[in-house]
Amino acid sequence: MSEGCNFCGETTTKLLRCGRCNSRFYCGSSCPKEDWPAHESTCKPQNFVLRIVLWPQAIVKPRITRTLSCPSTSTFSKLHEAIQVVFDWSSTHAWDFDLFDYSTTRNRVNKRARGEPVLKIKDMSIFKDHHPDVPTRDSAKVTLGKLLGSKSPDRTIHYNYDFGDC
Ligand SMILES: [Zn+2]
Numbered sequence: 001m002s003e004g005c006n007f008c009g010e011t012t013t014k015l016l017r018c019g020r021c022n023s024r025f026y027c028g029s030s031c032p033k034e035d036w037p038a039h040e041s042t043c044k045p046q047n048f049v050l051r052i053v054l055w056p057q058a059i060v061k062p063r064i065t066r067t068l069s070c071p072s073t074s075t076f077s078k079l080h081e082a083i084q085v086v087f088d089w090s091s092t093h094a095w096d097f098d099l100f101d102y103s104t105t106r107n108r109v110n111k112r113a114r115g116e117p118v119l120k121i122k123d124m125s126i127f128k129d130h131h132p133d134v135p136t137r138d139s140a141k142v143t144l145g146k147l148l149g150s151k152s153p154d155r156t157i158h159y160n161y162d163f164g165d166c
């Protein structure tokens, strides 16, 4: 990480970060634009490698896992679609995501958090009802980078699929 703006060198305490690669810093909004022609070739979206464990409290011998590599610019709706593809499901049931602090699952044998999540993410074009106590975000609008980026605390994500709705 550099001390000042990566384009003009200006030092300021409030540097903006390139939202795509998260690795270049700028002092003001004109510097990213002016730097873009030079920066474009090296600007790669961050990637998250997510390990998915299928039903960890029940399927243990052996565990069924998939590993996904997702750009930080993907939305949680896209992550849902990717999970459907890797498990060869057909997206016929309701789904949502619950985010927990990693610290609440770290020492659990089955990695299943209990209690309320810190955040719920769901398809708000289908589900309008809100959990009264848990903040809820729209899966079509929130990206992985927004919630899993380097500035966020470590998270455990529960993907809930098929609540017995059919
Ligand atoms: Zn600058």
Ligand SMILES: [Zn+2]
Residues within 6 Å of the ligand: 018, 019, 020, 021, 022, 023, 024, 039, 042, 043, 044
């Ligand atoms: Zn960049």
